[in-house]
Amino acid sequence: MKTLLKILSGVLVLILFSSITIFAQDKEEKEEVKDEGYKFEVVKENPATSVKNQYRSGTCWSFSGLGLIEAELLRMGKGDYDLSEMFVVRNAYDDKFTKYIRFHGKLNFAGGGGFSDVFKVIKDYGIVPEEAYNGKVIGEEKHIHGEMDVVFKAFADAVIKNKNRKLTPVWQKGFDGMLDAYLGDYPSTFIYEEVEYTPESFREMLGINADDYVEITSYTHHPFYETFIMELPDNWMLSETYNVPLEELIEIMDYAIEEGYTMAWGADVSEKGFSWKTGVSIVPDEENTDLAGTEKEKWEKLTDKEKKKSLFSFKKPVKEKEITHEMRQEAYDNYTTTDDHGMLITGIANDQNGSKYYIVKNSWDVGDHVYKGYFYASEPFIKYKTMNIVLHKDAVPKKIRKKLGIK
Numbered sequence: 001m002k003t004l005l006k007i008l009s010g011v012l013v014l015i016l017f018s019s020i021t022i023f024a025q026d027k028e029e030k031e032e033v034k035d036e037g038y039k040f041e042v043v044k045e046n047p048a049t050s051v052k053n054q055y056r057s058g059t060c061w062s063f064s065g066l067g068l069i070e071a072e073l074l075r076m077g078k079g080d081y082d083l084s085e086m087f088v089v090r091n092a093y094d095d096k097f098t099k100y101i102r103f104h105g106k107l108n109f110a111g112g113g114g115f116s117d118v119f120k121v122i123k124d125y126g127i128v129p130e131e132a133y134n135g136k137v138i139g140e141e142k143h144i145h146g147e148m149d150v151v152f153k154a155f156a157d158a159v160i161k162n163k164n165r166k167l168t169p170v171w172q173k174g175f176d177g178m179l180d181a182y183l184g185d186y187p188s189t190f191i192y193e194e195v196e197y198t199p200e201s202f203r204e205m206l207g208i209n210a211d212d213y214v215e216i217t218s219y220t221h222h223p224f225y226e227t228f229i230m231e232l233p234d235n236w237m238l239s240e241t242y243n244v245p246l247e248e249l250i251e252i253m254d255y256a257i258e259e260g261y262t263m264a265w266g267a268d269v270s271e272k273g274f275s276w277k278t279g280v281s282i283v284p285d286e287e288n289t290d291l292a293g294t295e296k297e298k299w300e301k302l303t304d305k306e307k308k309k310s311l312f313s314f315k316k317p318v319k320e321k322e323i324t325h326e327m328r329q330e331a332y333d334n335y336t337t338t339d340d341h342g343m344l345i346t347g348i349a350n351d352q353n354g355s356k357y358y359i360v361k362n363s364w365d366v367g368d369h370v371y372k373g374y375f376y377a378s379e380p381f382i383k384y385k386t387m388n389i390v391l392h393k394d395a396v397p398k399k400i401r402k403k404l405g406i407k
Contacts (some may be wrong), residue, residue, distance in 0.1 A: 038280055040357065040376055041351075042347060043347070044257055044258060044347050045346055046261065046346050046347055047071060048071045048346045049082065051363070052067070054363045055143045055144065055365070057089075057144065057145040058110065059113070060343070061113040062088045062118060063363035064264045064343050065115045065264050065342065066088065068263065069122070069208060070083055071262040073206060083130060084127070084130045084133040085130075086133060086134060087128045090186070092118075094175070097156055097175050101159055104160060108234060109152075111149045112234040113234055114235050114237070123210035125199055126201070126202055127199055127202060127206070128199050128202055129192055135183040137182070151178065152178065156175070212392055214404075216391075217244075219332060220328075221333075224244055224245055226242075232339040233339065244400065244403075249383075249389070252396050253389065259395060261391055262345060264389065264391070265386065266388045267341060267382075267385045268337045268338055268339075268340040269281065269385070275314050276369075279370045279371040279375040281376070281377040282314075282378045283321045283378065284319070285318070285320055285321045331385075340387075345359065345377075345389070346360070355379070357376040358377045360377050362375060
């Protein structure tokens with residue numbers, strides 16, 4: 001009996017010691033992973049206004065387009081302004097509705113839009129500050145457009161399909177009433193810092209010239225150094241963009257940031273390499289057996305599930321794909337790159353391995369986000385998933401401006 005007790009005691013001690021050892025090793029491994037992560041060093045970052053929250057609305061294009069204008073006002077030394085995204089949304093929706101009716105419904109009609117919408121609204125209607133028109137009149141603290149978008153579309157389709165065989169003289173007035181109901185009465189005049197303005201006079205006071213901004217992309221199905229209408233569902237305006245080779249697109253972006261400019265960035269963030277939680281966007285080289293830092297033998301023993309998890313664990317920088325024109329074009333043609341999201345690029349940073357990333361301001365609020373509403377997009381991700389950029393024409397290198405005929 002005593003012998004048995006001694007054996008059991010020894011076993012318990014061994015189990016306890018092993019447990020402590022395993023726990024300590026596990027803790028060390030977790031701390032090692034936690035400490036490893038991504039480490040970024042800012043190379044150049046240009047001023048931008050506070051991170052906003054588009055919440056449950058498809059209006060990223062307005063938030064990022066105005067984010068660019070707000071950053072431009074900072075760059076020009078005109079101060080920190082919070083401009084009204086919903087003023088832009090309202091006017092764009094109104095124009096879009098008219099065109100949708102005129103096109104007999106053969107046009108995209110939804111809450112989405114493009115950067116060109118922002119500049120058209122500013123040019124045609126002016127702009128107002130957020131405090132003059134926040135678009136929150138339905139009792140919600142944040143933007144929730146689900147019902148609004150559906151109701152607007154149903155009304156537009158009803159106008160087109162009505163049984164009268166002709167349009168009434170009040171179809172536009174009817175839609176304006178719906179805009180008032182969902183977004184608030186139109187701010188024809190308003191008081192800002194004890195001065196009365198109209199949207200047009202406020203634009204003039206700010207000194208914004210919509211014609212100073214250019215849209216640029218890079219695709220091979222149209223000639224370089226010419227403009228073309230981007231074939232995107234949300235491009236209801238049929239606006240044109242300049243087309244340049246991929247290497248020159250990157251040259252423009254780098255030059256702009258170095259010279260103190262920011263740029264609106266249209267991209268697709270539906271890739272597995274985009275991680276809002278960790279604040280990193282990458283294009284992992286899936287065919288690289290050393291991708292996750294494991295030796296070849298260990299990698300080959302991993303299951304498909306384990307490989308996938310390792311590929312997108314975002315625990316540390318990994319080797320990324322070399323992006324080509326062919327890859328970009330294929331993704332565009334196959335609808336795997338679409339006009340998914342609009343954001344603002346404000347700077348450049350390097351990770352601990354010296355790889356280049358672009359600093360991106362999002363419109364998904366700050367909350368408890370790791371980078372307070374910003375994230376880092378690797379250069380391969382930028383090359384692969386950029387749909388278009390918009391920036392001040394002076395932010396384009398002179399030699400490229402000359403090729404494009406931009407004066």
